[in-house]
Amino acid sequence: xxxxGTNRSPYVRKVRVFAAxxxxxxxxxxxxxKVHMANFTPDVSAINPLGRxxxxxxxxxxxxxxxLTIGVFLAGQAGRKDMWPSQQEALLxxxxxxxxxxxxxxxxxxxxxxxxxxxxxxxxEVMTAATAKITAVLDYLDADVAALESEGCTLGTLSVxxxxxxxxxxxxxxxxxxxxxxxxxxxxxFIARPALRDHPFVDETPxxxxxxx
Ligand SMILES: N[C@@H](CCC(=O)N[C@@H](CS)C(=O)NCC(=O)O)C(=O)O
Numbered sequence: 001x002x003x004x005g006t007n008r009s010p011y012v013r014k015v016r017v018f019a020a021x022x023x024x025x026x027x028x029x030x031x032x033x034k035v036h037m038a039n040f041t042p043d044v045s046a047i048n049p050l051g052r053x054x055x056x057x058x059x060x061x062x063x064x065x066x067x068l069t070i071g072v073f074l075a076g077q078a079g080r081k082d083m084w085p086s087q088q089e090a091l092l093x094x095x096x097x098x099x100x101x102x103x104x105x106x107x108x109x110x111x112x113x114x115x116x117x118x119x120x121x122x123x124x125e126v127m128t129a130a131t132a133k134i135t136a137v138l139d140y141l142d143a144d145v146a147a148l149e150s151e152g153c154t155l156g157t158l159s160v161x162x163x164x165x166x167x168x169x170x171x172x173x174x175x176x177x178x179x180x181x182x183x184x185x186x187x188x189x190f191i192a193r194p195a196l197r198d199h200p201f202v203d204e205t206p207x208x209x210x211x212x213x
Contacts, residue, residue, distance in 0.1 A: 003070075004033045004044060005053040007202035010105045010166040011067040012054045017158050018071040020195035022078035028056075032204065037113065068098060071155045083154050097148070097156025104137045104163040112170060134167075134174070142180035149186065153193070161190045169201045 005012030048055040056064040075084035085091045111130040177184035
């Protein structure tokens with residue numbers, strides 16, 4: 001299988017981590033494609049009209065778009081119902097946790113996009129609201145760490161762990177652990193999993209660090 005993406009994208013990292021957790025990493029080759037929401041990238045758009053990564057080419061010729069779609073496919077391939085349950089209640093729980101993790105990533109991307117703009121085009125209200133939303137999500141997760149613990153290793157909890165790692169990768173100035181020791185302890189334990197440890201963020205374009213990605 002061929003995965004279009006980068007080693008710096010949090011959505012692509014979700015897929016790399018999902019694949020590792022499902023024991024499928026050795027079946028996936030990363031095909032580096034740099035994209036940017038302010039660019040039209042014809043080579044990626046010819047495959048995925050959204051022009052986004054991650055996009056997965058499966059061995060049977062399917063093109064799968066979006067990190068969750070790919071994660072559900074990988075969990076299914078590996079027969080890992082613990083990662084993506086079929087039972088409705090358990091599935092809703094995992095989907096909610098996934099929504100928190102990937103939603104947190106979406107807000108961070110929005111913030112980076114604003115930060116990357118020329119000063120006169122930055123929308124300060126968006127920066128303020130996005131920062132407040134990041135705080136709210138972190139507080140919510142910290143208040144209910146028991147839910148993360150009881151869920152185990154799913155597409156949901158893996159997404160939350162990747163989102164927290166992205167916070168450390170791109171927002172080093174946010175000391176999120178200071179008043180959230182329970183979440184900090186959960187994250188520290190969870191990121192020791194080989195799937196997360198062996199697939200870190202790498203910035204292929206360090207000169208752009210802190211800018212839009
Ligand atoms: N919901 C998508 C988001 C993917 C996404 O936005 N990826 C970024 C890279 S970090 C991208 O492709 N940006 C280019 C664009 O939006 O045009 C997912 O979970 O895969």
